[in-house]
Amino acid sequence: MPSNKAELAARLAATQPGDAVRGLFFKAVFSLIQQKAGLAALEQVRVGDLAKDYSDLRTYSVREFLNLLYVAADALEQDLGTEDAVYHACGESNVTRYSTGPGMLIFGIISRGDPQKLFSGAQMGYSAAVTYGTREYVTTGPKSGTLRVRRDMLPPAYHEGILTGALKVLGLKGTAKAHPQGIDRVDYDITWE
Template sequence: MALLYAGALPSRRKTGQAGREDMSTSRWNTMPMDWVKALEQMMELATSEDTARGLFLSRTLDAVRELGDEQSLARCQSVLGSQRLLDFVNYPVTLLVRLTIAAVQELGPRNGGAEQVLRMLGQKAAVGVMTSSVGSAMHTQAGGGNEHIASSIQAIYKVISNYGERSVEWVGPARGRLTVRRSFLPMPYHEGAMLEALARLGAQDARVQGRVLGPLDSEYDFSWRT
């Protein structure tokens, strides 16, 4: 099964009443991204009410354990302090962002850079979700059919996301667009997570192409072979 990554695309042309391109969206997709800086900016926008499942923190540590060394793992674990992680318990999203920054800094130089590491972290998180009781139920339901894959993608994001907004627009039987609003994880992370989830739901030759819309907003065109 081929999984094809794609980075930030040129901004889709958007017109307003005056018929001019949305320059703020264009700016996000024409400038090289410093993903660590982007994560730091995301963290500044978080509130005390924004939380993340422990599953995402645990799978980030798993990635560091597999791709890094003992020193890298120790430095990442120090971000958590004495915090005990349980998969479906909520933790401050700032803790997840801080851990993600540490993982990118530790793994990036030896694993293709920050963007590639973020994709791998997203992939690892999706493995955690899809092998959980929630993901297993979705996988059993999907059975490889297009309608079940489509409904499962929507259901998974609804169950695991407890901040921001997610919406899916279907433009064909095996093609859609996910819009993510107020997310504290960057575009490459979502690309990796979506590709892994689609693959585990039985999608063949899945493709995901992300586009940054703003500091906390992004959208993803995804498709698979029928």
């Protein structure tokens, strides 16, 4: 089933001029498409605005990235399942790539393997990756917390993938459950073992 283009239109409408994301996230999604669906599927995705060469540290329009996520959902649904499953996989692959590049400082030095420290630094981590939105973390227990994300128009399942992927990077198992408050406002309850 094709990705939800009405939802994409609503997410695109929530963007503002200057909202941008680092090129490494585009490249991670391209890599996931090629790995799971093959080179032919990637070539079908890499057309129009998405045909350019992306530099890891340069920023590109979040509108392009949103379009990429929805095209990726169409390209990967046969291999990964539902639209949300594809977004989750994209988020997880992106945080894995980020943690070994620009995010090394946050994952390695600041968090020191502690999820509470990692998620408390979410605003700093996201600010190194995107130019929009705010993130506030509240500890709710020894192995849980809530990340309040505002003015971020990416699909909630994508961020669930980022958050559970971040736990995996730390060597932990856990979950992140989205509680949408609006198209660009979501609270994520995070728990881990």
